Amino acid sequence: MIKKQVKTRNTIQRIKIMKYLKSVKTHPTAEMVYNAVVKEIPSITLATVYRNLHNLANKGKILMFEFNKEYHFDGDTCNHQHCICKKCGKITDVFQEEISKYALSKLRADNFDAKCVTIIFNGFCRKCSGV
Amino acid sequence: MIKKQVKTRNTIQRIKIMKYLKSVKTHPTAEMVYNAVVKEIPSITLATVYRNLHNLANKGKILMFEFNKEYHFDGDTCNHQHCICKKCGKITDVFQEEISKYALSKLRADNFDAKCVTIIFNGFCRKCSGV
C-alpha cells in the first residue's frame, strides 16, 4: 500500500524554477528552463527540473501542455488561450476569458464533467503569414 | 535544393490505414492503428504506419493531436471538439460547431492569422467522476 505524499519542500531548485517561469512570458520546454536555472544553480540536473515541473503542474502552480513532442510550461495560470504558428511553432498568449467561458457554458456532454478548456488557435504568426 | 514531392500513390497500406480510421470513432495511436492494420497486411511495419499517418495528416485527410506523449489520430475531419478524462485518458467527441465558430470569430490577435481552433475539454468521464 502506497501512502500518498502530503508534504512538499521549498527547495532552492523548486523556487528558482518557479521564479523563472513567473518571470517570462514564453512557454519554455523543460530543457529551456534547465538552461536558465543552471546559471544560478550549476549543480542542478535536467531530471530535477523535470521532477519539479511535474510537481508544480500537479499542484496547479503552473500549466503544462504538449506541442511538437515536448512539454511546454506556463507560469501564468490565469484563464487564457494560445496561438501556435503552424510554421515556426511560436506560441503566444491570448487573454479573452469570454472564449473559454462560452465554451464551458455551452458544452452539453452528459457523460463528462468538464473542469476547464484548453483552447489553441492554429494558424500563422505575422512573420510566417507574410511568406 | 529539395524539390517537394507532388505525386502520392494509393498503396494498399495507405488505403487500409485510412479505411481503418474512418471505420472507428476512437482516437487511436500509431501503434493501435498498426495492430489493426497488420491483421490485413502482415508484412506492414510500424514505420510505414507512422509515415502514412503523417502523410494523411499533412494532406488534411485525417486529424492528429498529441496526448500523453503520443500522437492520436482522428478519421473525422469535421469541425468538432474533444473531451479528455484527466484520470483514465478516455477521449470522446463533441459536435458543437458553434463553440469553435464563436472562438474563431471573437479572437482578436493582430499578429496572428488563425485558421482553426483546437478545443479540448479537460475533466472526468462518467466512470471516473463517480469515484
Added chain:
DNA sequence: ACTTTAATGATAATGATTATTAATTAGTAA
C-alpha cells in the same frame, strides 16, 4: 541538535518516433 523523509544529482533505462537504405511497386506513357 535530532529525526524523518522529501528531494537531489548522477546515471542508466525507456519508449515513441524518425532516419536510413536497398528493394518494391503504383502510375503513366510508349
Added chain:
DNA sequence: TTACTAATTAATAATCATTATCATTAAAGT
C-alpha cells in the same frame, strides 16, 4: 504489354525527450 520513374515499403538502426533508480543530501518540524 512493357518499360520507366520516383514514391513507397520493410527492415533495421538511431534519436532524444522523458523516466526510473538509488545512494546521498537537506528541508522542516520536534
